[in-house]
Amino acid sequence: MNYNIPGPMSKAVLSKGQRLTRGGNSYIAEVKAAEKAGYTEKPPQFINGKAEGSWIIDLDGNRFVDFHAGWASNPFGNANPEIIEAVTGALKRWGFSYEHPLQYDLAERLSDISPGKALTRVNFEISGTEAAEAAVSTALVYKERPLIIAFEDSFHGDSIGARSLSALTSERSKYFESWRGGVIHVPYPHTFDIPAGMNAEQYADYVIWYIEEFICKKVVSPDMIAGILLEPCMAEGGNWIPTDNFIAGIQRVAKKNDWVIIADEVLVGLGRTGTMWAVEHWNFVPDILVIGKNLSGGIEPIAAIAGKEEIMRDNEVHSGSTYAGSPAGCAAAIKTLEMYERDGIVERTAVLGRKVMDRLDKWPGEFSIVGEVRGLGLLLGASIIDSGTGKPDKELSMAVYHEALKRGAWIINDDEANIRLYPALNIDEDVLDKGLTAVEEALRVVEKDYRVNKHPEYPNFD
Numbered sequence: 001m002n003y004n005i006p007g008p009m010s011k012a013v014l015s016k017g018q019r020l021t022r023g024g025n026s027y028i029a030e031v032k033a034a035e036k037a038g039y040t041e042k043p044p045q046f047i048n049g050k051a052e053g054s055w056i057i058d059l060d061g062n063r064f065v066d067f068h069a070g071w072a073s074n075p076f077g078n079a080n081p082e083i084i085e086a087v088t089g090a091l092k093r094w095g096f097s098y099e100h101p102l103q104y105d106l107a108e109r110l111s112d113i114s115p116g117k118a119l120t121r122v123n124f125e126i127s128g129t130e131a132a133e134a135a136v137s138t139a140l141v142y143k144e145r146p147l148i149i150a151f152e153d154s155f156h157g158d159s160i161g162a163r164s165l166s167a168l169t170s171e172r173s174k175y176f177e178s179w180r181g182g183v184i185h186v187p188y189p190h191t192f193d194i195p196a197g198m199n200a201e202q203y204a205d206y207v208i209w210y211i212e213e214f215i216c217k218k219v220v221s222p223d224m225i226a227g228i229l230l231e232p233c234m235a236e237g238g239n240w241i242p243t244d245n246f247i248a249g250i251q252r253v254a255k256k257n258d259w260v261i262i263a264d265e266v267l268v269g270l271g272r273t274g275t276m277w278a279v280e281h282w283n284f285v286p287d288i289l290v291i292g293k294n295l296s297g298g299i300e301p302i303a304a305i306a307g308k309e310e311i312m313r314d315n316e317v318h319s320g321s322t323y324a325g326s327p328a329g330c331a332a333a334i335k336t337l338e339m340y341e342r343d344g345i346v347e348r349t350a351v352l353g354r355k356v357m358d359r360l361d362k363w364p365g366e367f368s369i370v371g372e373v374r375g376l377g378l379l380l381g382a383s384i385i386d387s388g389t390g391k392p393d394k395e396l397s398m399a400v401y402h403e404a405l406k407r408g409a410w411i412i413n414d415d416e417a418n419i420r421l422y423p424a425l426n427i428d429e430d431v432l433d434k435g436l437t438a439v440e441e442a443l444r445v446v447e448k449d450y451r452v453n454k455h456p457e458y459p460n461f462d
């Protein structure tokens with residue numbers, strides 16, 4: 001299989017998008033990036049004609065295994081009919097109106113499944129971005145302290161507030177640098193491409209040392225810091241899985257300084273890593289949990305924060321917005337959580353994840369452009385490298401993304417020299433196998449054929 005995409009129907013829509021959207025739609029961004037990277041051909045793209053389970057069928061009838069899953073938001077695949085039915089029922093009964101009972105039912109369920117059942121208070125938001133900001137606002141007001149520690153490579157959303165908390169790439173923060181006043185960014189201890197002479201554990205120890213010895217002693221007094229905002233596994237930056245000593249170190253330093261730990265599990269929470277919450281891999285209970293994406297079953301926007309009783313009970317901070325906690329969003333979430341329990345989806349994810357990793361673990365040996373593979377549950381990622389230098393190579397990772405797409409697998413490559421795969425948690429094993437085979441073919445082609453620094457043809461749809 002080697003799709004020639006965009007096909008004519010997709011091309012017509014993309015062409016319209018070029019005229020009508022800010023920046024000319026994402027296709028143009030792709031093209032510019034490809035041009036910069038020295039592509040020899042037009043980057044493939046498509047317009048989604050129908051999304052069904054773990055498949056996307058484009059307007060021209062090409063079928064792709066969906067490793068996006070709504071950017072990790074569709075635990076039961078695309079357009080799950082049971083969740084749609086629950087949402088439709090809620091819409092018919094309440095439309096969009098306040099004071100409906102579903103928000104209390106959902107709050108009860110969330111508190112019940114929270115780590116250690118210890119996060120007893122909930123507030124609803126619409127998006128992960130809003131929820132991450134709400135969590136930080138809650139911590140600042142609770143501690144009556146103005147600063148927060150956040151990590152390099154983290155992503156908490158693209159509003160001005162959430163972008164200031166994130167540190168994904170400096171390019172992405174351009175012109176917003178000065179909005180970061182209250183955020184102290186520290187390195188994130190990656191497990192690959194780390195400072196010379198260190199292993200992953202030593203790097204993690206160094207980061208903890210940096211917080212204690214540099215930030216707290218040389219930069220700000222620790223009693224001005226309200227807490228630490230942490231992605232327990234770091235998704236957007238490349239699906240990084242922390243070492244045990246890093247998580248232990250964070251807990252220790254937070255306790256010592258009376259800091260709140262906020263776990264942003266917007267992407268990795270609700271089963272993605274094979275436990276309900278990623279923090280459960282380390283048996284740790286954060287003070288505030290940020291929840292989004294999977295919560296809605298991919299059908300209706302809803303997000304939330306859940307926090308400890310003492311932090312949330314009398315907290316007078318304002319967060320949320322008009323549509324937060326809508327009847328439709330709550331109905332989607334309640335049905336989704338019911339299905340989690342009924343289908344044992346978290347346990348399935350853990351088992352399937354281990355099986356997939358048996359396969360992915362062979363990649364660094366099989367492909368000279370794979371530097372490291374990472375996986376926990378169905379949070380799957382690989383660092384793509386220049387086999388000559390051994391260094392992460394953004395252009396090659398984009399090439400793998402494109403070649404996989406042409407072979408029928410839609411994976412993720414964003415601002416990073418990684419590829420990421422977020423299969424639906426209920427993906428059929430044979431579909432998963434087809435998708436992985438396409439990715440492996442893509443790795444083979446890129447390893448063998450790709451030449452960077454040749455200029456691409458610039459696409460012209462007119």
Ligand SMILES: Cc1ncc(COP(=O)(O)O)c(C=O)c1O
Binds near residue numbers: 130155292293
């Ligand atoms: C860890 C994390 N926090 C927050 C967000 C923002 O969520 P949303 O896109 O729903 O606003 C994301 C999105 O990918 C995320 O991965």
